[in-house]
Amino acid sequence: xxxxxxxxxxxxxxxxxxxxxxxxSENLANANSTxxxxxxxxxxxxxxxxxxxxxxxxxxxxxxxSVPGSSSIATQTGTTAGGVQVAGVVEDKTPNRKVYDxxxxxxxxxxYVSMPNVNPVVETTDLISSSRAxxxxxxxxxxxxxxxxxxxxxxx
Amino acid sequence: MDLFDTTQSALNRxxxxxxxxxxxxxxxxxxxDTPGYQREDVDFHSALQSAIGQGTAAVNAVEPKVxxxxxxxxRYDGSNIDTDKENAAMAENGIxxxxxxxxxxxxxxxxxxxxxxx
Numbered sequence: 098x099x100x101x102x103x104x105x106x107x108x109x110x111x112x113x114x115x116x117x118x119x120x121x122s123e124n125l126a127n128a129n130s131t132x133x134x135x136x137x138x139x140x141x142x143x144x145x146x147x148x149x150x151x152x153x154x155x156x157x158x159x160x161x162x163s164v165p166g167s168s169s170i171a172t173q174t175g176t177t178a179g180g181v182q183v184a185g186v187v188e189d190k191t192p193n194r195k196v197y198d199x200x201x202x203x204x205x206x207x208x209y210v211s212m213p214n215v216n217p218v219v220e221t222t223d224l225i226s227s228s229r230a231x232x233x234x235x236x237x238x239x240x241x242x243x244x245x246x247x248x249x250x251x252x253x
Numbered sequence: 254m255d256l257f258d259t260t261q262s263a264l265n266r267x268x269x270x271x272x273x274x275x276x277x278x279x280x281x282x283x284x285x286d287t288p289g290y291q292r293e294d295v296d297f298h299s300a301l302q303s304a305i306g307q308g309t310a311a312v313n314a315v316e317p318k319v320x321x322x323x324x325x326x327x328r329y330d331g332s333n334i335d336t337d338k339e340n341a342a343m344a345e346n347g348i349x350x351x352x353x354x355x356x357x358x359x360x361x362x363x364x365x366x367x368x369x370x371x
Contacts, residue, residue: 100275100276103272103275103276103279103280106276106279106283107282110279110282110283110284110285113283114286145284145286146287147284147287147290180284181284181286181287226286227286229336230282230286230336233282233336233339237279237282237343238279240275240343240344241275241279243347244271244272244347244350247350247351247354248268248272248354251357251358251361
């Protein structure tokens with residue numbers, strides 16, 4: 098149904114933004130991890146993509162295909178709106194930074210340490226931007242909730 | 254004479270339009286960080302405006318639809334979403350829905366009074 102779709106869509110947005118916050122926090126926490134199973138820590142990034150209509154939209158298009166004259170339901174919900182989904186967490190390919198620190202146990206023969214390709218400033222701005230986007234989704238959900246309850250008041 | 258006139262039907266279709274528009278705007282906001290995303294919107298006003306002069310049947314036939322908004326990309330990732338514009342559109346849509354529901358409710362109350370329901 099139309100309005101509840103809007104709430105589900107906002108929920109997908111909140112979930113995606115939370116994943117971005119998780120990954121940015123992980124990058125920030127590992128900004129100085131020079132030793133791991135695969136050498137120094139590598140920065141991760143979240144790839145987002147539009148989610149093609151969920152179960153409701155598929156059901157609507159199936160109903161449109163099978164029942165003649167049912168187009169009125171299908172066209173109204175026949176939107177591609179399915180929110181957003183995390184396509185994957187990908188590794189940032191930029192090379193590691195080399196820092197001269199011969200005392201470090203992870204230093205190579207020349208005394209250079211490979212530092213993670215994490216820039217704390219970039220991670221912090223990413224955190225702020227995902228937090229703002231999260232808030233926008235929360236506001237959208239609140240507005241949807243108010244709109245639904247207003248329509249429900251028509252029954253009184 | 255019908256119990257529900259053209260105006261009441263137009264109010265119903267407009268409320269349905271604002272619901273669908275809310276879904277489209279929520280989708281735009283959810284995809285605020287999706288690269289290459291194209292915003293969607295619902296224009297039910299123009300269809301309703303032209304149908305309103307043609308009677309109740311024409312108004313009831315108005316189906317609000319979600320359409321892509323092909324404005325030029327705003328960002329380097331090819332997306333044309335501006336979160337502030339979406340928020341403004343959402344606020345406007347919410348107020349419009351409130352107005353429509355209030356008018357529909359007032360008209361229904363008049364009918365109820367006439368029928369002696371209350």
